[in-house]
Amino acid sequence: MASIALGQMRRRPAAFAGTAVALFLAVATMTLFGLLFATDVTTPEAVRKEAAGPGLMVIAGAFGEIAVLIAFFVVVNALGFALRQQHRELALLRTIAATPRQTRRLVRGQVVATTLLAAIPGWVIGALAARGLLDELQRRGMAAPDAPVPVVPLPMLIALAAALAVGLAAAAVAARRISRIALADALTASSTEHGRTGAPRLLAGIGALAGGGLLLNLAATRPAEQLDKAGQAALLGSLVLLVAVALTGPLAARLLVAALGAPVRALAPGAGWLADANLRGYARRLSSAVVPVALLVGLSGTMTIMTSTAGHAAGGTASSVTSDTDVWLRQAELVLLTCFAAVSTVNTLIAVTADRRREFALLRLLGATRPQLLRMLTAEAVLTAAVGVLLGAAVAVAASAAFSSAATGSAVPHVPVADCGWIVAGAVALTVPCILATGLRAVRGPAADLVGGSRD
Template identity: 30%
Template sequence: MLSLATVRARWTSFLGTFVALGLGVTVLAMTALVLTSAQPEVPRRYAGARVVVQSPAVDQSDGTFTPGRPWSPERTDALLRALAAVPGVARAVPDRAFYAQAVIDGTPVGDPGPEPRGRNWSGTAFGPERLVAGGPPADEHQVVLDASLGLAPGSPVTLLTAAGPARYTVSGIVSGAGHPVVSGADSGTVSKAASKAASEAGSEAASGPVDPPSLYLSDRAAEALAPGVRVIGLVTVPGADVPAVAAAAASAVGGDGTVLHGAALTALEDRSAEKTRWIGLQILTAMAALTAFVSVFVVASTFAFAIVQRRREFGLLRTIGATPRQIARTVYAEALGVGVLAGGAGVLLGALLAPALGALMVEGGLEPTGFTVRFRALPLLGSFALGLVVAMLGVWSASRRAARTAPLEALREAAVEHRPMTRGRWIAGAACTALGLGLVVVAAGSESDSMINDALYAAMALIVGLTLFAPAVIPPIVRAVCHPLAGLPGATATVARESAVTAVRRTASTAAPVLVTVGFAVLVAGLFQLRAGGYALEETVRQQATSVVTPQGTPGLSDAAVAAVPGGASLLPTRLYAGGTDHVGAVGMSEAAFRGARTRMTVTSGSLDGLTGENTMVVKAGTAAWLGWTTGRRVQVTFEDGRTVDVTVVAEITDGSATASVLLTTRTVRAHDPSALTSVVYTAGTTSPAVLAPLGAQALSSAEYASRTSSEDDALVRIFLVVLIGTSLGYSCLAVANTLLMATAQRAGDFTVLRLSGATRRQVLRIVAAESALAVGIGAALGLLIAVVTLAGVRSGLSAQLGTRVDLALPWSTMALTIGVCLTLALPAGVLPARAALRRPGARAAG
């Protein structure tokens, strides 16, 4: 009853805690609903499939989202015959995927996403596409295009494949609306039918996952571009028993594949969509973790400051017989009451905002197209319970401090704080700071995948450490900052300085959330710039290149684009499959690329001179030890065409000598992966843009390439930073405003003394503004210190790993925005309550 009465009487003091917890539960509820809704979906191109056979899956523990091991052409033919003989199966159809992109008006068009859009015509048996004009491709030089491209049957079109551009003739037009074949129509009729079909297809697609438009070649042409097959669909006869067909198909396939039907068809989801969901999961998880961390931080700061202001109140309770345990229980009950109210409001608001968050995730490329939020009770209940846990954790330290209040505190009139740094605070601050510095060292030596997480953990520990040390470090910082201002006329700087030093907890409570916001924002923005820019420069340095040719509007470079760069050093990535479920990334190196890189390679055994022909490879030492691929041994590897070949290991190199696990010749890769695309071409010369543009390529300087590589991650960086800054800055603004409001509410006496001493109202407001700006400046400086220390450690580690100097570029725009918003909020949050306090009758009478 006492706790409830206190909450009612002091509701303004608990308003900040209520809002902080409410926002925290809102974010947790939104993220929980989105996370539980992010489930695999059946790709739209398999919408009509009832039974599908998928090639053997491979290990996914490395986080590369690698598709299953493909079947070879010979094994595919054998499986097709066996599956076609299954009772209830009308025919078995292979699904072949390859890179192909239409070129219109000299520019590649269509979606250049990670999944290939070229398909074999027979694969339309399972998808929603239907001919709306023309007919299927009759030979290897005909193509069926989507209606959205606006071409009519009989039109010539250039297709860009991995080999380069080639001329085709449009034989037909498809749309996903399921319309019947339109035959004997003139071009005008075709155009109208195609436009109508495309419009209706778009309406239909809005209700589920949508694949970008595909183009279709004849089965023979598709087999030449995609000899390896990973999916075989079964066309069942009308009325067939699907489970029985699936069981018989599983018997026919044996252990060389997995039979899917019903809900299991979600396993056909593209690996790129799975990776997209995984990235979204990381963003949402980081947002939830940051929300919980900052919520505890803000609640703890708010309650700690409130406890300082309520010393006399607790002293009175102790005087009339309250025990320390009862005082602590009172504070916990206050937090619980506020937490229940805030949790209920947060759950309701989170449920309302979750669809908007899901839409933003789709728009930002962090969830597949067609993703929708599904409402479930369990995530909402879990968010509510977690909100209560956050409230209890946040008030833990404050409750212990309140329990230690002595009865004599009821007699204190002075507001001067005593012993702001306790022994426990010194020990905890030193431990957290030491842990943070240790994690900085760990982050500097971490692999790229774990470097960002380690750096964030280091920043969290340093933030907690410096916050605990704040009462000790703030006085000397304030005196150092204000010392140059001592000679200025007027007493504003002197009074602001002494007020900040005297009320050190108020200053620390105001500076702490600014420290969190600035530290995290600058750190994350700087980390992404460091990582992206550093790794972009790595291969450029290896190849000693001054110019880099990169894709423009295409997912990679064709052989024609590579040939257009005389003397260029090119890298052709592919993937190799070893025995069982093992797989490794490989890259085919041109002769120029190999010459440029070999001088920086450290050979542990064998000779690099042996990397010639189609059946040799160089392996990193870690990969060789893992797979048992010793130098001189002939090992069996399966390529992207599904064929298993004996390849000789001619040399082993140290793990830092190359980015890929296995080095091959481009000749080897092209022989087994007809649709592989070159990632970049490094050159010391220049190439005409007019030559590169029709091939979907552009030339950039090394510096531009590093900057562009960084900007390619900008979508993820922007989303992450928006989440980070939006969350932490919102909490920072809330905490700053709440602290200043609580402090100013009890400073009417201070303002009266200042007025009696001769200060004008304007001078008093200037003093309050100076105190607020000083607190924000201290928080920003400490946050920048944490960010710079952590970034410097990561930069040192990256430079050592990459063997080249990585520049430390601070994100000045993010820094200015964050500090500016904090300052913009802190000034009115301090000045406006002070202005209201000066208008009270007592203050007016004193004036």
């Protein structure tokens, strides 16, 4: 099984490269904040008192709890898609007498190998980032000037163990369906996509939606002197709502495409019709592409609107939410979260589009030209971006409204239109070029050869 697992990883480098990047980010993030936590623990009390502000432990906790959750969200999304790309190969193994236990063992082996490959660079970058962030905090007087980053292996080992645990859990969920279906159904299942969202997944999505609502209610009911806690609850609530979007993604994406597809079909009757049919017919594939776009827009929009609302509520007076130090911390957190979401978006879109080489080849054999395929992809890219932006914007509006209720007593937040416009433009600029650039590469080569078997 080990040789088969490594062989499949070599055959699908794009899919596992995305998973490796996601795991690298998770390990690096946990190493970064773990080392900051260790710095605070190993610094003498007398030295810690020299620093102003909340302290390294509080900063590491405030940054880390959201950043680590987002990193794991990215890992689960990337890994789930990588395993779905192997659906046919895993089905073939089932038809030649591979047992469900052997199939799951193969998937676990791939996860372990990918995590170990990502661990060392993750540790290195995490340690360098910890040193850089500590230097910046010391320069701003928020950390003791003589506090060094300790050379201890425990944060790195915890980061590796946590990444492995999340990866194996995600692999178990993703491999469950293909390892449990009957042998006679394995190949048929590998070539089609079920149109319905399963009841357990839908129930989990409803549960996540309810949990996000409870967190937003908690944020909205915080008193004015606890705006920092309201902000953390609102940001965590937005992440839980994005988990609900991921779980109910196929259903939500299909409904939005049905609503948005009509104008696209009217503007481009041929390519628009085909793009609309593709997106609605392959809702799970669409959901894989939409979720990272929604993550990017939802988190960035929430942070941007919350910061603007806090500043507007303070009216220019220095407070715990508008001081220069706190603004810098919020901006740093926004940059970090945006980087995670952008990496997830690029990884997923490239992998989703590259996996369609055989589909494009079949269309070419049926008479479609490369320009026609690119027009279809353009329409799909526009629809994908629009669905992702709408879902992310809905999450950002709900979270920032809850925070605004705590900050101003009104559910109407202060929206920086220009900044939000840049967020939308950035999401579109990532989505459309990624899909088109990967599509250009995917339509190259003889169509007959691609249909015949090669998908690399």
